[in-house]
Amino acid sequence: MKLVFTQKPVGLAVFGLIFAGVVSLYTGVSDLDTGQIxxxxxxxxxxxxxxxxxxxxxxxxxxxxxxxLGLSGVLVQGVIRNPLASPDLMGISAGAGLAATSLLVIFPQAPLWALPVVAIVGxxxxAMMIYATAMLTKPTPARLALTGVAISAFLSSGIDFLLIVHPIEVNTAMVWLTGSLWGRNWQQFPLLFAAVCLLIPVAFWLAWRLDVLGSGELIARGLGVHVTQVQVLALIVSVVLASVSVSVAGTISFVGLLSPHLARLLVGSKHHILIPMAALIGAILVLVSDILARGLIPPTEFPAGVITSVIGAPYFIYLLSRYKGW
Known part of the structure; x- marks a missing residue:
């Protein structure tokens, strides 16, 4: 049975995000006090x-x-109706990562704006590879997830090949691929901010349509929902959000999986409240992971993707264990 709290969980999540933001300003090699900040x-x-x-x-x-990443995860889970789906497990992040890595190692002098564009294409x-592969067999939730894992592994092997062929740029690519905000600055802000702000209203427009779609395609069509349009639009928004995020921070794993699940635990499955809650939890997960990455053993810095993987991998194994039919 799902546990749903009623004491304004969105407000608590906002408070948690603000608190983590304040802690982030104090975390690092330089020990600054409040007055200095x-x-x-x-x-x-x-x-x-x-x-x-x-x-x-x-x-x-x-x-x-x-x-x-949180929005991407809740949308892809909503349209596929698969609790195991997430942009990284479905191979979307790996596709964006392969495309962006290709640009980094083959055209290291490419302009900054080209990286998110190439990542979105990847x-x-x-996503098209996953869809084509899924159509060959009857897709169950676990089978679709495992298909995504297989495609992700295939694309990751392409990344490994690029790093072997172009060893000079391996350090830059590896820091980016492990999922880190090290070396990021205000240059990455405008496009990421624009993408998130422009696509959040689209996600809210999809909210009740995804609720209806969850009751079945026949019922959704009977209520006037254009099922194919909703599915395609939700997947495109999910892919763009995940790809732009990957282009900035690299492949930070499991945030798109954990955020929707934790949000459902707190506020239930109605997308009008699930969407903002998943976005807030995703922001908290990445911010806390970044704090831990640079605050555990300063001046040594861990990739934030390592922290999220330590949290997310056991949860993914738990989810797989709940599906006995695959």
Whole structure:
């Protein structure tokens, strides 16, 4: 039985995100007090770079990446009606990662705007591969998830091949592929912010349609929902959000899987509330992972993707164990 809290969980999630954001400003090699952080905000000065050009952009980007991945996960689960679906497990993140890695190692001087564009193309191609493969067999939830894992592994082998053929750029690519916000700054902000802000209203437009679709395609058509249009639009929005997030932070795993599940536990399955809750939880997961990544053993920094994998992999195994028919 699902556990649904009634004490304003969205408000608690917002408070948790604000609290994590404040902690993020204090976390790092430089030990700053509140006065130094406030003075850096107001006047710049000695700690201007650390606060305004290192910690603050990482904070903002972590929230936006987590929001994008959380929204992507809830949409792909809603349209496929598969609790095992997520952009990284379905191979979408790997497709975006392969395309972006190809650009990084083959055309290292490419303009910054080209990376998210190439990542989106890679994510869409990966989604098409999954769809074509699924049509060959009767897709059950676990089988579809395992198909995505297989395609993800295939695409990841392409990434490994690129790194072997182009060893000079291996360090830059590896930091990016493990999922990290290290070295990110305000340059990555505009496109990611625009994508998230433009696609959130689309996600809300899809909300009640996904609720109706969850009752079955025949019922949805009877209620006037254009099923194919909703499915295609939801998948495109999911792929774009995941791909743009991957283009900024690399392959941060399991956020798109965990966020919708935790959101359903807290607020139920109605998409009008599930969508903002999944976005908030995704933002919290990525931000907390980034805090732990740079705060556990400073000055050593772990990739944030390692932290999310440690949390998400056991949960994915638990979900697989619940499906006996695959």
């Amino acid at each position: 406030v003075r850096a905000f107001l006047y710049g000065g000695e700690h201007d770079f650390v606060v305004n050009h290192y910690r603050l952009p990482r904070l903002v980007l972590a929230m936006l990446v987590g929001t994008g 994510g869409l191609l990966a």
